[in-house]
Amino acid sequence: MDVGGLVKRVLNGDRRAVARAISLVEDAAPELREIVSGLAEHTGRARIVGLTGAPGVGKSTSTSALVKALRERGDSVAVLAVDPSSPFTGGALLGDRVRMQEHATDPGVYIRSMATRGHLGGLSWAAPHALRILAAAGFGTVLVETVGVGQAEVDIAAHADTTVVLSAPGMGDGVQAGKAGVLEVADVFAVNKADREGARAAVRDLRQMVAQVDRDPGEWKPPVVSMTAAEGEGVDDLIARLDEHVEHLRASGGLHARRRERARREIEGIAMEELTRRLADVRGHAALDKLADEVAAGADPYAAADTVLAALES
């Protein structure tokens, strides 16, 4: 593979090159090192917005509405739909992508699902790589969409400048949001399907929850936006809040802190991936078979692990 050529084409915004590079991330390809190194100095420009929420709240519709509104003001937008957990949701994501057909012919929009299963380094490693590629290709905004509200989705917030937590009336999301994790990661709450019964109560509950958190003076207080993405209502309000949040981060130094944290996770993810690779090399050895036999027969698994670790270091 002509890696140098691929890097150049990504920097020129060539979609096929972008698609190829993200596939290499999915495959944990050895060429990634050279690609990421080549793109590194060109990847700080994009604004990264994370979007998360339980199934059924209208994530895909909201993403599509956000893309439309951002395009109307001249921004270019990439959507990265990260599927961190399951080999079984690929089809659903594909369905989401079909619904995004309205942007299919717009060169200022790029939409891509990415599976990250199978990497122990996981999201911490793959997501920043993909974000680098999309930023280097020149997109002004990258929307990272994740499915559900699990740990992996909380983790994605670490990669975004601004994280939007979506909910909808009657989904019990007030309760979910109150649980550990979501309140801490949300920079903006959006209650979708605002035309439905219970929407006002959902907004009120979230606002109350936000109000109960102790904050330092000048600290960001997550706004709660009400919208009906399918009708495009409230979307401009959401975008205004996103802009305010980035301004707040810039003014407070928080933007640098978040990007440093993202870099830290990426470094750790690369290191873990490398360690996993070395472990896989050891795994291939007959020695590990013998250790596993002994442990299955009643030997101490910790002593066996010590033997493996010693082999890693030699």
Next chain:
Amino acid sequence: MDVGGLVKRVLNGDRRAVARAISLVEDAAPELREIVSGLAEHTGRARIVGLTGAPGVGKSTSTSALVKALRERGDSVAVLAVDPSSPFTGGALLGDRVRMQEHATDPGVYIRSMATRGHLGGLSWAAPHALRILAAAGFGTVLVETVGVGQAEVDIAAHADTTVVLSAPGMGDGVQAGKAGVLEVADVFAVNKADREGARAAVRDLRQMVAQVDRDPGEWKPPVVSMTAAEGEGVDDLIARLDEHVEHLRASGGLHARRRERARREIEGIAMEELTRRLADVRGHAALDKLADEVAAGADPYAAADTVLAALES
């Protein structure tokens, strides 16, 4: 903590000691090494049955029905409900446990949820440890119940002697089962809610899918059982299939192969956990902050990861 005393109490089947030991697994406590080493030679006796399936198929009801049927033939049963992915489903699992109240006063039944989030070594490390503890406490059968049909749930099959994949009519599970992973891990399929419309079609679809897989002569062909767990119907049939599968594994040498694979994953999981701990030590260093700052400013993350790995080895 008196670790030696805890090990003895687990071996005597003391429930409070079992609960304490599994909490130590959740916490990745340093005492685990001594506990697992102390239990290692007493942990090969239990039969491990994995139960998985999408939300809504009746996993909890099926587990309860299986426990009842196994108790009626004099087996002692532990249920380990593993929640691998999310901080948000703990409540649901708690709800499941409430439904299991009918076994609450039976000393031959032990039910426990275990969260494994936050460990990079994850399930591969925590599940075998918990299974060791339950086996050492003398339970004849351990049912490992997982939520959903994601990658983590496919992984759990690696820890079981026999894996049951549950589905229900109208859940689209035929489609899910057909996707990568589930067909390969299922030793027995059970279609629950057999009194509902579409149950026969679901059984037929699964049987067709099973029939399409190429098998060597003498290789196990997963049976498809139809049951209504809430009424106790079909549960004895399911247990008979579980027994047949274990007999098949014993006769074919597959039981040893599975237990060796489980030991291999446990060894690797312990090794990964140790590497993660070492990485966390490095993460605490000011050096990583500086590297992250440089990477956020455009430096090469791979070169930074090399620096971290070099620090791990020194």
